[in-house]
Amino acid sequence: MTDTADEDLERLVGRAGAALNLQCRAAHQELEQTQLLLADATRKLLDSFHAANRELAGLGAGEAALRVEQNLLAASQHLQFSDLVGQLLATTEQRVDALLLVSQRLQELVQAMRAPTTGPQVQGAPLTGQKDAFLEAIAALESCGESRVRQRSTQAGGIELF
């Protein structure tokens, strides 16, 4: 490639790294905000659940009390959604953080490539460091595993006794 083509490619890669970095930062913040909202809503739902259960004691043993009890039991299954969603968010956050690191390392690599050099021996050493850091970030991204959460609803899971 010519020098001009190299420069164009560097600019393109640099622009992609900057855009990726910006969006990953925003996604990270949004995930944090979602986790805060989830934690707050879960705590309040659990408190309301326990308050309703305390009220149940005052209803005696009639049909109304039985209906409330059945609804609370059903709610005890569906309130478990917060654990499933929390685990999914944590996995997504790890993935976004790994992407964020790749974008940072990519930008550092492009900056190092653009830096003025006085000769090949001076140019080689810092670039090797940036490339290694970039490759490490890619390896960390590649190692992000699949989420353990497969559930798509709060339908009860299976039971297996050994």
Next chain:
Amino acid sequence: MKKLVLTVDDSAAIREMLAYVLKSAGHRVIEAEDGMDGLQKALGHRVDLVITDQSMPKMDGITLVKALRALPQYQRVPILLLTTESSDSMKEEGRSAGATGWLVKPFDPNKLIEVVEKVTR
């Protein structure tokens, strides 16, 4: 006969829902936030059943099962793994560690009570 159940989970929602369901059925409940906390509480009480999550900080559920099974007083106590994971390989790992059963979240409260009655009979 009512039992003393140790529940181990890093999710407050799961711990609180387990406690609600188990207490509704007349059982007593001790809660622990992770495997290490669970092991310490198991050592301090005479527990009839352990229900533990798998993925937790400090110590995971399968490591807790192995640690409990290494203790003479926990060799016959039923231990249920209650987790989001449902892969056959993980279940096999749990079974090999000495778990009594594998329950996938979310649990059905009525079925949980049936299982508790069955394994503690």
